[in-house]
Amino acid sequence: xxxxxxxxxxxxxxxxxxxxxxxxxxxxxxxxxxxxxxxxxxxxxxxxxxxxxxxxxxxxxxxxxxxxxxxxxxxxxxxxxxxxxxxxxxxxxxxxxxxxxxxxxxxxxxxxxxxxxxxxxxxxxxxxxxxxxxxxxxxxxxxxxxxxxxxxxxxxxxxxxxxxxxxxxxxxxxxxxxxxxxxxxxxxxxxxxxxxxxxxxxxxxxxxxxxxxxxxxxxxxxxxxxxxxxxxxxxxxxxxxxxxxxxxxxxxxxxxxxxxxxxxxxxxxxxxxxxxxxxxxxxxxxxxxxxxxxxxxxxxxxxxxxxxxxxxxxxxxxxxxxxxxxxxxxxxxxxxxxxxxxxxxxxxxxxxxxxxxxxxxxxxxxxxxxxxxxxxxxxxxxxxxxxxxxxxxxxxxxxxxxxxxxxxxxxxxxxxxxxxxxxxxxxxxxxxxxxxxxxxxxxxxxxxxxxxxxxxxxxxxxxxxxxxxxxxxxxxxxxxxxxxxxxxxxxxxxxxxxxxxxxxxxxxxxxxxxxxxxxxxxxxxx
Amino acid sequence: xxxxxxxxxxxxxxxxxxxxxxxxxxxxxxxxxxxxxxxxxxxxxxxxxxxxxxxxxxxxxxxxxxxxxxxxxxxxxxxxxxxxxxxxxxxxxxxxxxxxxxxxxxxxxxxxxxxxxxxxxxxxxxxxxxxxxxxxxxxxxxxxxxxxxxxxxxxxxxxxxxxxxxxxxxxxxxxxxxxxxxxxxxxxxxxxxxxxxxxxxxxxxxxxxxxxxxxxxxxxxxxxxxxxxxxxxxxxxxxxxxxxxxxxxxxxxxxxxxxxxxxxxxxxxxxxxxxxxxxxxxxxxxxxxxxxxxxxxxxxxxxxxxxxxxxxxxxxxxxxxxxxxxxxxxxxxxxxxxxxxxxxxxxxxxxxxxxxxxxxxxxxxxxxxxxxxxxxxxxxxxxxxxxxxxxxxxxxxxxxxxxxxxxxxxxxxxxxxxxxxxxxxxxxxxxxxxxxxxxxxxxxxxxxxxxxxxxxxxxxxxx
Numbered sequence: 001x002x003x004x005x006x007x008x009x010x011x012x013x014x015x016x017x018x019x020x021x022x023x024x025x026x027x028x029x030x031x032x033x034x035x036x037x038x039x040x041x042x043x044x045x046x047x048x049x050x051x052x053x054x055x056x057x058x059x060x061x062x063x064x065x066x067x068x069x070x071x072x073x074x075x076x077x078x079x080x081x082x083x084x085x086x087x088x089x090x091x092x093x094x095x096x097x098x099x100x101x102x103x104x105x106x107x108x109x110x111x112x113x114x115x116x117x118x119x120x121x122x123x124x125x126x127x128x129x130x131x132x133x134x135x136x137x138x139x140x141x142x143x144x145x146x147x148x149x150x151x152x153x154x155x156x157x158x159x160x161x162x163x164x165x166x167x168x169x170x171x172x173x174x175x176x177x178x179x180x181x182x183x184x185x186x187x188x189x190x191x192x193x194x195x196x197x198x199x200x201x202x203x204x205x206x207x208x209x210x211x212x213x214x215x216x217x218x219x220x221x222x223x224x225x226x227x228x229x230x231x232x233x234x235x236x237x238x239x240x241x242x243x244x245x246x247x248x249x250x251x252x253x254x255x256x257x258x259x260x261x262x263x264x265x266x267x268x269x270x271x272x273x274x275x276x277x278x279x280x281x282x283x284x285x286x287x288x289x290x291x292x293x294x295x296x297x298x299x300x301x302x303x304x305x306x307x308x309x310x311x312x313x314x315x316x317x318x319x320x321x322x323x324x325x326x327x328x329x330x331x332x333x334x335x336x337x338x339x340x341x342x343x344x345x346x347x348x349x350x351x352x353x354x355x356x357x358x359x360x361x362x363x364x365x366x367x368x369x370x371x372x373x374x375x376x377x378x379x380x381x382x383x384x385x386x387x388x389x390x391x392x393x394x395x396x397x398x399x400x401x402x403x404x405x406x407x408x409x410x411x412x413x414x415x416x417x418x419x420x421x422x423x424x425x426x427x428x429x430x431x432x433x434x435x436x437x438x439x440x441x442x443x444x445x446x447x448x449x450x451x452x453x454x455x456x457x458x459x460x461x462x463x464x465x466x467x468x469x470x471x472x473x474x475x476x477x478x479x480x481x482x483x484x485x486x487x488x489x490x491x492x493x494x495x496x497x498x499x500x501x502x503x504x505x506x507x508x509x510x511x512x513x514x515x516x517x518x519x520x521x522x523x524x525x526x
Numbered sequence: 527x528x529x530x531x532x533x534x535x536x537x538x539x540x541x542x543x544x545x546x547x548x549x550x551x552x553x554x555x556x557x558x559x560x561x562x563x564x565x566x567x568x569x570x571x572x573x574x575x576x577x578x579x580x581x582x583x584x585x586x587x588x589x590x591x592x593x594x595x596x597x598x599x600x601x602x603x604x605x606x607x608x609x610x611x612x613x614x615x616x617x618x619x620x621x622x623x624x625x626x627x628x629x630x631x632x633x634x635x636x637x638x639x640x641x642x643x644x645x646x647x648x649x650x651x652x653x654x655x656x657x658x659x660x661x662x663x664x665x666x667x668x669x670x671x672x673x674x675x676x677x678x679x680x681x682x683x684x685x686x687x688x689x690x691x692x693x694x695x696x697x698x699x700x701x702x703x704x705x706x707x708x709x710x711x712x713x714x715x716x717x718x719x720x721x722x723x724x725x726x727x728x729x730x731x732x733x734x735x736x737x738x739x740x741x742x743x744x745x746x747x748x749x750x751x752x753x754x755x756x757x758x759x760x761x762x763x764x765x766x767x768x769x770x771x772x773x774x775x776x777x778x779x780x781x782x783x784x785x786x787x788x789x790x791x792x793x794x795x796x797x798x799x800x801x802x803x804x805x806x807x808x809x810x811x812x813x814x815x816x817x818x819x820x821x822x823x824x825x826x827x828x829x830x831x832x833x834x835x836x837x838x839x840x841x842x843x844x845x846x847x848x849x850x851x852x853x854x855x856x857x858x859x860x861x862x863x864x865x866x867x868x869x870x871x872x873x874x875x876x877x878x879x880x881x882x883x884x885x886x887x888x889x890x891x892x893x894x895x896x897x898x899x900x901x902x903x904x905x906x907x908x909x910x911x912x913x914x915x916x917x918x919x920x921x922x923x924x925x926x927x928x929x930x931x932x933x934x935x936x937x938x939x940x941x942x943x944x945x946x947x948x949x950x951x952x953x954x955x956x957x958x959x960x961x962x963x964x965x966x967x968x969x970x971x972x973x974x975x976x977x978x979x980x981x982x983x984x985x986x987x988x989x
Contacts, residue, residue: 082573095572102566104573223572227808256575257810338605338805341616342570346675358611358673385607385803394805 011187015061015072022061022072026054026116029074033118033185035508039141041179043079044087045119050074053116060114069244071114076180076189079120080127081232082221083107086117090223091135092125094343094350094369104221105253106190106232113248118186121176125371127192127225128336129439130200130446132175133431134373140175142168142205142428143183144472148505153471168428168472171204171446173197174233178205181235184509188245191233194225195328195443196423196450198233199477202462203423206473206504208492210234210242211450213483214457215260217246218253226335227258229328229454239463239493243269246485260483267486273494276310280491281416285321288448292426294468299422302465302476305498306420316416318407323400324452325444330384330397336374337381343369373439405456412481418491419479422449427468449477459485461492464501473501530733530770532763533740534699535691538706539684540716541660541724542585548659548683549576549619556722560676568681570614575809580831582683583626583813585715586657587836589685590627592709592843593652597833599815601626603657603807608800611675612662620686622804625656626813632689633845634705635863636697645860650702651690660684679723685716691730691740695763696756703727704752708844708866720751727755731762733770741766741776746790748782758783762790847872855879855886864894870908871898874915881919884926892922896936900943912945921950934959 014020033045057072066072077083080090082100089095103111111117124134133139144150145167154166170179174191178201181189191198193211202209210233217232224230232249236242247266253259282303287296307313345351345365352364367375384393411419424446434442453460459482462475478495480488544554552565567574590597602624605617630652638644662680664673687706693699707725710716718725732743746762749755761783766776781790816825818834842850848862851872857865865872875893879886897918901911921942925935934954941953954960962968 082571088572090572100571100573102571220575221573255577257577258575258808334805335808337803338607338617341607341609342572342614344609344616346611347569347614348571355671359609362609382803385805387801387803390804 011073012069015057016066018061022054022057022116023051025072026050026074026118029118029185032183032508033180035511036143036183036185036506039143039179039183040138041121041140041176041183041185042076042119043089043091043122043135043137043176046083046086046117049086050116050118053111053114057114057116067112067114068248069113070110070248072116073114073188074116074118074186075110076118076121076177076186077107077110078123078127078174078177078189078191080123080192080223080225081107081120081190082223083117083120086120088120088223089137090126091123091137092369092371092374093136094366095348096136096350098349100221102221104232105218105255106249107221109249110190110245115188118180121174121180121189121191123176124173124373124439126223126336126340126374127173127194127197128373128377128443129172130196130443131169131431131434131439132172132179132201133169133434134371134439136371139431140170140172140179141431142170142175142472143179143506144168144204144206144428144504146506146508147471148507149467149471149502151471153469165432166430168430169204169434171201171424171428173201174209174235175201175205177233177235178202178207178209181205181207181237182504183506187236188241189235191235192222192225192230193233193450193454194230195332195447195454198235199423199450199460199462199475200446202235203464203475203477204428204473206464206475206501207462208234208236208239208242208464208496209462209475210236210246210485210489211453211460212246212250212485213459214454215258216250216264216459216483216485218249218251218256218259220253220255224335224339226332226454227339228331228335229457231454239461239489239496240269242461243267243485243489243493246489250485262483269486269490269493273490273497275306275491275494278306278417278491279312279314279415280306281314281316281411281419283316283318283321283411283419283421285318286421286449288425290425290445291422292468295422295424295426295474298465298474299420299476302420302495302499305495309494313420314416316411316414316419318404318411318452320400320403320407321452324404324455325448327397327400327404327455328447328451329380329444330393331401333377333381334384334394334397335381336377337379337385340366340370340374340378345369376440401455404452408452408456408458408479417481417487421477421479423462423475423477424449427470427472427474453479458482459488461488463492463496463499465495465499467502528735530763530767531736532694532766533691533732533734533743534693534695534759534763535730535743536687536689536693536699536703537728537730538687538689538703539660539726539728540589540687540706540710540718542582542683542685543714543717543724544579544581544585544683546579546581547681548579548582548657550681551577552681554682555678556724558678560674561678563678564680568614568677570616576619576807578810578813579683582657583815583831584836585683585713586626586655586685587815587831587833588713588840589687589710589715590630590655591833591837591840592713593627593630593632593655593687595627595630595652595655597627597815598624599817599820599833600624601657601813601815603810603813605805605807606802607805608802610661610664611673612664612677612680614662614677614680618659618661619807619810620658621656623806625654626815627655628653630655632702632706632709634698634701635859636701637860645863648693648698648701650692650698653688653690655688656686658684658686691732691743696758696760699727699729699759700752700756703755704867705844707752712841712844712847729755729759729762731759731766732776733763733766741770742778744776744778744790745780746783747780747793748784750785754783754785757785757788758790761788765790855890857886857890861890861894864898865890868898868901868908874908874911874918877915878919878922881916882922882926884922889922892918896939900939913939913942917942917950924950924954928961928963930954930959930961934961 177189354364
């Protein structure tokens with residue numbers, strides 16, 4: 001029969017009822033991480049500390065005093081979040097071996113809730129990329145490459161050749177986190193999203209990827225790519241779980257002056273969401289060149305689903321969508337040039353042996369520490385920030401950004417509640433295909449459907465929808481109004497229930513006899 | 527030869543007097559062990575974010591109001607990029623686009639021809655005041671080919687005060703800075719002690735012929751005292767005039783003042799003009815200030831800075847204090863300048879006046895001419911004076927009651943100066959310095975003298 005997505009609620013109640021202990025859960029996840037090492041999803045596995053945390057959690061459960069729903073739940077964190085005592089590398093030579101003295105606010109919040117931090121996940125270097133292929137620890141492999149669903153659909157010449165040459169990318173830049181969640185090695189993971197870096201790999205890996213509203217979740221401790229667009233992202237296997245994690249993370253942080261002051265109230269999603277009173281907008285510009293016919297068809301089907309449920313579905317226009325990529329290019333590279341200026345080898349991180357002068361030490365350190373992608377963006381960004389170029393590039397891009405944001409305001413102001421769009425142009429491509437184009441080209445192509453939401457600071461979510469003809473996940477994206485995550489997630493949950501996205505059939509998972517996943521009860525107990 | 531018009535403008539960095547830094551919670555303290563006051567943000571650890579210090583904002587508003595500026599209710603923060611060992615983030619957070627205060631003025635006074643009795647008031651326009659981060663300190667150790675970096679100062683709040691080129695010589699620059707220093711100290715927004723690096727002055731100097739456009743200007747740095755400021759500016763003016771009169775040109779460069787040689791020299795390390803690639807600071811929202819009118823009703827006053835509230839609580843500025851002293855005590859304006867110019871002297875003076883019957887107009891002479899010169903001779907501050915205001919008052923009372931002469935008073939002072947805890951009266955008795963008031967007694971003494979000098983008296987009587 002149909003397999004249902006794994007509900008974290010079930011694990012939570014399993015922990016509560018003692019069907020499984022936090023330590024057992026942690027050990028199983030650690031074992032699964034080991035046997036799925038070929039995915040290269042993790043840069044650092046914090047085995048010792050994780051087991052300690054699990055032990056503590058177990059004690060609390062025994063006392064009947066769990067800290068909350070997340071107590072004892074194994075999670076993973078993208079390696080651009082600061083974790084005290086655990087290496088934070090950003091998949092870069094610049095920070096190899098760097099042990100931060102502090103926890104990012106979001107990490108601290110999860111730990112305060114009793115979550116068990118399994119490790120740091122792989123990414124594109126400094127989150128620059130859309131494939132999770134350009135980090136110094138190598139590319140992340142999409143778990144679906146090894147799924148029965150994908151293998152069945154691929155035209156095989158020989159078994160071993162296929163596995164090695166046909167594996168597909170996770171998307172990026174939070175590919176490690178997406179792969180970790182997708183392969184059941186953890187129950188939730190943190191990513192980051194600047195142009196789609198959480199939603200894109202979520203779509204390719206068949207998991208839920210939430211980009212919250214800018215200013216809702218603290219960025220303190222998230223090593224920045226573009227300060228004015230970055231948000232911590234949440235990756236889970238179902239929408240309800242995303243809501244729970246959001247509830248534990250959102251809210252004002254005095255350490256981050258860009259978080260809103262208003263009190264945030266964690267919410268629970270209705271068990272039977274209703275979309276009949278909603279107005280769903282279909283932005284015509286998102287029918288972008290290169291959009292696969294498969295995804296186009298799914299998008300249309302999805303629209304029909306809403307129509308049939310009684311929602312009002314209308315076509316809308318976001319006329320400046322096509323400028324968002326170039327606009328992003330200018331603003332992103334400018335901020336990158338600025339944010340990367342601190343990496344000079346002096347206070348922390350890699351320092352070159354070159355010591356003829358301070359300048360030569362800086363130059364050598366930065367050449368050795370950064371990959372081509374990072375250096376390319378720094379050079380571009382510095383160019384745009386030069387006095388003679390600032391007005392024509394940076395200021396212009398900011399103005400265009402305002403236009404893009406206004407497009408959304410207009411549409412939402414006209415009565416549309418939620419926008420429905422594809423997340424990616426196609427399903428995941430094989431690695432050997434992906435690397436034929438350079439990072440910049442790929443990013444420009446792959447960010448096209450996700451980038452505008454970052455421009456406007458809006459919340460958006462990828463919901464896994466169906467498998468493609470090649471047996472790979474395809475997701476659709478919902479974009480909501482600022483700070484209306486509850487509405488956004490309610491719609492997403494309704495949609496998730498409708499499409500019943502299949503569970504990945506991974507041999508390793510089965511082998512590990514994750515019998516907690518056999519608890520297929522539909523009623524959520526928490 | 528046609529006359530030259532020197533033009534002098536100043537860029538002054540005043541360290542804000544606050545417990546913690548501009549954007550982080552680490553402490554502000556002079557001469558602490560190296561790298562002991564450095565937060566994660568100050569060290570530019572990746573992922574750290576700036577959080578604006580309210581006290582620093584208030585200090586800047588106070589200073590802006592005291593300098594008659596318009597306070598911008600909305601101001602912005604920017605990043606100014608350059609690479610240097612004492613700038614961990616590779617950029618400084620400053621206010622380039624819209625600073626916190628603009629368009630003010632500062633009045634200061636000068637003596638004409640070095641005579642204290644002729645003072646003239648001048649004004650210099652204040653272009654703007656901006657909030658920005660201080661950098662750390664780097665020490666170059668050439669023997670070991672290394673640079674030592676201390677980040678204690680990195681991130682300390684600064685107010686940059688820009689004075690328009692309305693000044694014409696070293697004396698004017700010095701007087702303007704002195705007055706600014708007094709204002710800052712009165713407000714408490716900065717301790718403004720140059721020797722501790724709390725007040726740094728860079729001078730922009732150029733010369734031109736009247737009626738012609740301004741000349742190329744040079745920037746003079748490394749000025750460590752107000753006295754050196756005057757010297758540096760005057761030297762640079764002379765240097766430029768000589769250079770131009772000899773057919774040379776002035777380079778738009780940065781020069782350092784060498785206090786030993788008393789001249790300015792070109793600074794190394796400056797290769798052409800830097801492009802600082804200014805960019806808005808994305809982690810800080812615009813700084814919004816309120817006044818009584820614009821303050822929303824339901825806003826928590828802890829969350830906002832109210833310009834009017836600050837204005838109401840401004841202390842008397844030096845110019846006001848001086849005027850009050852003149853009015854209250856009948857002293858001359860130049861006296862009031864001298865009083866305010868020395869830390870603690872006004873208080874001392876007022877305490878003496880309170881405790882003596884001598885008129886303030888007479889007291890002031892003893893304070894300024896006698897006490898102050900003693901202090902200067904021995905390089906002491908008023909606080910370190912071995913003579914207390916009470917002792918001074920007692921002494922002046924003796925003088926006023928004509929129990930001693932003014933010569934005797936000066937002798938007593940010399941004794942008091944030794945700091946042996948004797949009262950003036952005790953010293954007078956000890957040294958038998960009392961003025962004799964009794965007429966008969968005086969006659970007797972005179973008679974005794976005359977009696978003892980018979981020959982001289984006869985000689986005098988004979989003409």
